[in-house]
Amino acid sequence: MVHVYNCHPFASQQIVQVGQEPGLVCCGGGALFVVATGGCKVESYSLEREGCPLICRFATMGTVKSIQHSKIGDYLVTIEEKNSATYLRAYTNWRYQAEEKSRVGVRLLGHLLRGASVGGGVQMEIIEIPLSERPVAVACCPITGDLLVGCENTLVLFTLKTQNQQNLSQQNLQSSWSSTQQNSSQGQTSSQHLSILDFERCVIFHLPKMTPKQVALCGGYVAVQAELEVLVLKLETVSELKTLEESSDTNKSADCVDEQIDFLLIPRHQELLGDRAKDCDLPVSIEKTGLEDRRQYSLSYVLFRRFSPEFFQGCSVEETQLHSLQLYPLYTSNQSVSADDPACMFCFFSLPTAGYLYSLKGGVEPLSTYQYPEKVLEAVLTDHLLHVITKSALQCFTVRCAAVAARIEDPYIDTTMRACPPGNLEVCALRMQLFIGLRSVCVYGRHVILLSTADTEVPDEPERSTQRRGLGRKWTMSSAKETSPAGHGWNIYVVDTVSPFTLYQEMDEYSQRYVETNPQAQSHRHLLSEAHLLLRASLVQMSRQQQDRGGEAAAPPQRDADGPPDNDCSAETTRQELDEAFRHNCALLGDSFSRGSQKDCHLALPYYRMSGLSITEIMSRNRPHPSSPHSFGPGFLFYLKHFLLEETDQTLSQEAADEIVHIFSQSEPSMLVSVCASPAMSHVSPDRTLQILQRLEDTASVSVPMTIAMATMVLRLDDLPQYTQLMERHAEMMLVYGFIEEPRLLLHGGGGGHNTHVRPTALSRQLASSQPGLLVAAMVALHENNKVQLEQADHLFKELSCANSLQVDFWEAMLMASSQDAVIQELLFRLSSVYIDRLTNSDTHSSLTQTTPRRRSLKSADDLISSCSHYGALYPWLTLLSAAHTTSPQHQEALHKLQSLLCGPSLSVGSVVPLLERLSEETMWGFSLHLLCTTRRGQYGSSIEKLLDRCPQAIIAFANHQLQDEHMPLWWQKLLPELCKRTRASPDNSILLAALKETLVVVAMEMSPAEFLELIPDDGAASYFLPHLMTCTQRHLLAN
Amino acid sequence: MTTKTSLLKVILLGDGGVGKSSIMNRYVTNKFDAHLFHTIGVEFLNKDLEVDGHQVTLQIWDTAGQERFRSLRTPFYRGSDCCLLTFSVDDNQSFLNLGNWKKEFIYYADVKEPEKFPFVVLGNKLDVTERQVSSEEAQQWCQENGDYPYYETSAKDATNVAVAFEEAVRRVLAMDERTDHLIPTDTVKLHRKPRSATTCCS
Ligand SMILES: Nc1nc2c(ncn2[C@@H]2O[C@H](COP(=O)(O)OP(=O)(O)O)[C@@H](O)[C@H]2O)c(=O)[nH]1
């Protein structure tokens, strides 16, 4: 369906004062070129100046049958006839033909011998381009200035070669005078084209089964159009080896297809996109012809479309012919002007009844089909409009190129961040303009140039009749020289289109009138989308222009002809205005989606985001009329939910927050708890919300998060009794589940991943003092359910300003719950250092001067030992070491926890050794820790020595516990000799003697009598050892 | 009512320095410049005129006479409707070369019936006192070669220049009325181009 909007795409119209009847018209480089019918004269008029004054007039060498302007190189290319022979020619430096009587140089392609015309100044030159076949159609690449010529069964590609004239002039004229002349003239006017052009034939495409009628060339894309077929190819340069194979391949395939010709097939309607286009039965092979061209080319199929003649009713078979083939590049706003590769490429072609637009880059896809109301003669695609002419009218359709460009430019489109109307949005027709006898149309920027002739004769009719009559020339008597401008039935109109922004403004007004009568209609949304795309087109256009202006000095000279495609928009509209309009339009689109049906309602979010409106503004836009029963749309609720669930820094005012609670209580009560938990809602009025929650609880069943939410409100009302009452309604475990369901009851922030800081809620603060165990358990549960990171939880406890207390309790609780090894190791280390800190702190200050009377830990050392596997039971010998000292209970607690960790299976002792170095060994508890460490690290020998030095009464307990299994030999290898040595030194030491005795008992149990004998020291009293030797021998005998 | 004008291509051939460019300038702009630059390759100018009631656009092609420019000028002989063979009356060698110019033209222009092709001979620099070629000699050459019209011109003082061009036009028109004098080929064939760089031109 084509929408028709009564918008005015045309601003003004003027008539070009042309002396002779125009036969052909083309435009480019700011100029309009008019070829007189059957004549050999081209007149160029300035499209950039008021009244389109004549720029110059020049003669052609033959009768022009076709003419094109190339913006790169500023040359014209013509197909001409003289004496029934057809020629292809390029006219360069035509702007220098100011006086008609100056000489025109002529040279053959490739015969670039002259430099600057010796006659002084730049001279117009014609390049004769010889061809072996008759040229039918030509096209110039708007990016490179290359030339594509369609002949009967071939396409010939010529590359444009430019030679800097300054270089040449220095070669040819060695006088320093002339070269400085050149320099200064170059500096004066940047619009002078000082490079000399030539062409080089580089590739021939052989299309044995296609008869080109029109061709197009743009950035490596080659399009050919026959009567009812369109083929788009892509020519790319590739590495040498690869193509050699490929090109021989294509030749082969071309050959074998040749063999099976002579089938008469009735053409079917066919559309083949991308690679599939190679399945069309049209073989193409390429032949490289460039002499110095070392590049290799490869060819790929991009698009094929075939229409069957009977496919379209309403047009006779003869009339059903394709026309207006166009390849159209579009640069996105973030592409630099010098980028040779446009971000988007479009292909357009047209039947009399319908036009077809395809996007070729990023996957070939059909974009729009234009159903014409009347038979269309010609069509021209531009950035934001498609212009078509029928016999009696000029009409515009909107195009979707901006939608494609936007998506290529911005990967966030089609996410919750940003949106853009779809590329396949139905096109619309704008107001048409009536004319009589339209013949042809061409477009330069905002100027649409129309040729009309009242007389119905087909323009090329005279030449046909000439051909039929052989060579008979039509002589005209001089007396018939009466071209009265008044009586002629032809005209050239220059119709100026309005800028996309102006058109946008009209659409915007139109939509406002429309919405008043019918706010829900799909057409209103279509209109807004249409306006949106016009704005995007303007934005692209504007940034291109800004770049154009910025890059002017650096631009290569041949780019100068590439005049601004549309210069009114920059003059009238500022970037600010455009951005403003864009936000306005996004807001309207947001409104449309927020109120619309369920379908696509999610688009309200990105459009509102792009509108820059605040949530309160959006809420007021969505406030229903007090009179209407109309409720809140799904899109609006979607937007609100996203806003409230996402982390924002914005805190809403009480009114706004209350309104949101009201909205959700009306539309989606199940969301109320999470709505209330949003940080943005912290100013919500607690009593009103409490009432609403209570009412909800009465109707629905009781839920834990709901109770907690209510408790939060009560807390804000400072009603502690009711708070306590509410919190006691559920077991702690249930409350923990409630927090897992809605973590934001406890903490805000942190939605953005690892490094975002979290803040405790008022409820958290309350819990920290009244139910710390619950808070810790909840945080552990959140961590274990991946709702919070360890660092974030740490941060939360720091915020609660009870560092080293609840935080440590949290770590201890985490150790109990966690099963992640990395987390466990981290926690073990942190806890060890905390315990060491506590020990050293209470060590330096006496326990009496301790400033903060510390809250008791949630878990005592005994609790941890009994419930947490990472805390080991204290080794029995440790009790003998700690008995001697008296410290504070906190100190004792820290010591036991640390000892327990050291006795446990998980702590890696190596990691805490550096921390322990801070502790002195002077105190017995300090010594005990160091001893634990050395023991845990397996240094039993030194442990035994140290223990004998500091606390020999513990040695047997130590040895009994530690020297087992593979360490058993240490009894006799280390302990026995040590004891013997020490008792010899102090024979009266009863502790040592007792230890020695105990040791001998163990040794006697473990060894053979012979071994035992070996161990007895030479100087020892035999009587002392004898009983043990006896025991040993007896045990041994019994065993045997 | 539109006016149909016919385009006639007239080419000036002759040795370098005989005054071809001066003749063209005199005819089109009615000026004479004693310090004209040498012509390089080929240039042309259009001039509208009326001969015997016929409206005609004369496309006058000026060429460089020097041997080294041969490859630049010969491709453009084709399609000529008339050839003006020019010499200078004060330069006998330029007169002797007329035959060579005629041969070169007929060869490269691919004229089907050379004996019927309209040549006009111009003896220029009539104003110079030291003549090397006499009127009689020139007239005789014209007679023997195909009864070509002969004009003695001076670009310097404008003698006979316009008359000569008008005669050229008349010759062409006369040819045209008599017969369809040549069957044109459909394409430009440039196979005699010495540097045949392209494969498609064979
Ligand atoms: N005296 C005289 N000098 C002439 C005449 N025509 C040309 N010249 C001079 O002859 C020289 C060569 O003329 P030019 O037109 O360049 O000869 P081209 O090489 O045949 O084009 C220039 O110095 C002219 O001034 C003429 O009719 N009379």
Ligand SMILES: [Mg+2]
């Ligand atoms: Mg000359």
